[in-house]
Amino acid sequence: MFRKLSTSLSLSTSIAPTTRPFCIPITKHLNPTPHSHSLSSPSSPSHHRMSTTQQNQNPIPPLDKSPKPQLLRSLESSLNSTFTTDPIRPPPNPLILVISGPSGVGKDAVISKLRDSRHNLHFLVTATTRPMRPGEVNGKDYFFVSKEEFLSMVERNQLLEYALVYGDYKGIPKTQIREFMAKGCDIVLRVDIQGAQTLRRILGNSAVFVFLVAGSEMEMVDRLVERRTESKEELLVRIATAKEEIKHMRFFDYVVVNAQGKLDEAVGLLHCIIDAEKARVCQRNPII
Numbered sequence: 001m002f003r004k005l006s007t008s009l010s011l012s013t014s015i016a017p018t019t020r021p022f023c024i025p026i027t028k029h030l031n032p033t034p035h036s037h038s039l040s041s042p043s044s045p046s047h048h049r050m051s052t053t054q055q056n057q058n059p060i061p062p063l064d065k066s067p068k069p070q071l072l073r074s075l076e077s078s079l080n081s082t083f084t085t086d087p088i089r090p091p092p093n094p095l096i097l098v099i100s101g102p103s104g105v106g107k108d109a110v111i112s113k114l115r116d117s118r119h120n121l122h123f124l125v126t127a128t129t130r131p132m133r134p135g136e137v138n139g140k141d142y143f144f145v146s147k148e149e150f151l152s153m154v155e156r157n158q159l160l161e162y163a164l165v166y167g168d169y170k171g172i173p174k175t176q177i178r179e180f181m182a183k184g185c186d187i188v189l190r191v192d193i194q195g196a197q198t199l200r201r202i203l204g205n206s207a208v209f210v211f212l213v214a215g216s217e218m219e220m221v222d223r224l225v226e227r228r229t230e231s232k233e234e235l236l237v238r239i240a241t242a243k244e245e246i247k248h249m250r251f252f253d254y255v256v257v258n259a260q261g262k263l264d265e266a267v268g269l270l271h272c273i274i275d276a277e278k279a280r281v282c283q284r285n286p287i288i
């Protein structure tokens with residue numbers, strides 16, 4: 001008896017929710033020992049016991065001969081409750097999905113395919129003080145703001161995270177996250193490894209962190225070289241940095257391999273991760 005009780009205690013404490021809104025106490029699902037009956041409410045439906053008089057007052061018609069509506073009504077009346085069509089599970093919370101990974105692993109490629117294949121996602125647009133490049137669109141590629149505007153956002157605590165990248169500021173506006181989460185959208189943030197580390201410190205386990213990698217180191221280097229967007233010096237720095245950055249994988253929740261020629265598989269796995277997160281009993285609960 002003591003052994004059984006301590007098992008149930010350790011199980012329930014090991015998954016005890018902290019910021020999780022609708023955890024089901026696991027003790028309810030364990031086989032009740034004869035003693036555990038006394039712990040549950042006598043009115044709990046799973047422990048409903050009917051007296052003979054109660055059953056006689058609400059007789060259930062023969063199952064094989066009665067029409068279903070009549071049967072359902074008699075079941076309702078026997079149990080003294082109405083069966084509702086309300087969803088049993090509460091709607092899942094909006095997710096914050098942080099996608100990161102070393103340079104050249106295919107973050108943009110994966111995100112672009114995810115955008116085309118899943119709705120209800122908002123891909124966060126970063127604010128930057130970098131000048132707009134030809135072809136870029138304000139509000140789509142970035143929110144282009146002056147340095148004064150950016151620093152004023154910092155002062156007013158309007159950025160979730162910001163950094164100075166090669167002399168230009170980049171930051172994540174909180175209002176945009178709040179606005180789209182209120183509409184029920186999931187938020188996708190694409191950040192570098194340092195950004196992901198900062199976000200982990202701020203958001204903890206309330207967001208999902210995905211680390212994207214190439215199939216191998218050779219594939220990663222090959223992709224960077226093939227892209228031909230970097231100078232020789234930049235290429236050396238990017239490769240050396242990428243090799244270091246791979247060591248940060250362990251701080252993430254999921255790793256997605258974007259193998260050569262298998263972009264669709266990587267995107268498919270991201271869909272699975274989002275679906276699995278939506279099916280969690282203990283939902284993450286990001287508060288921005």
Ligand SMILES: Nc1ncnc2c1ncn2[C@@H]1O[C@H](COP(=O)(O)OP(=O)(O)OP(=O)(O)O)[C@@H](O)[C@H]1O
Nearest residue numbers: 103104105106107108109223258259260261262263
């Ligand atoms: N699975 C894949 N197979 C082959 N090529 C790929 C795959 N995924 C991405 N690529 C190509 O690899 C190159 C790098 O991808 P991408 O620019 O998306 O990387 P990134 O992680 O966003 O890089 P950075 O962090 O430097 O911006 C691109 O030319 C892209 O088309």
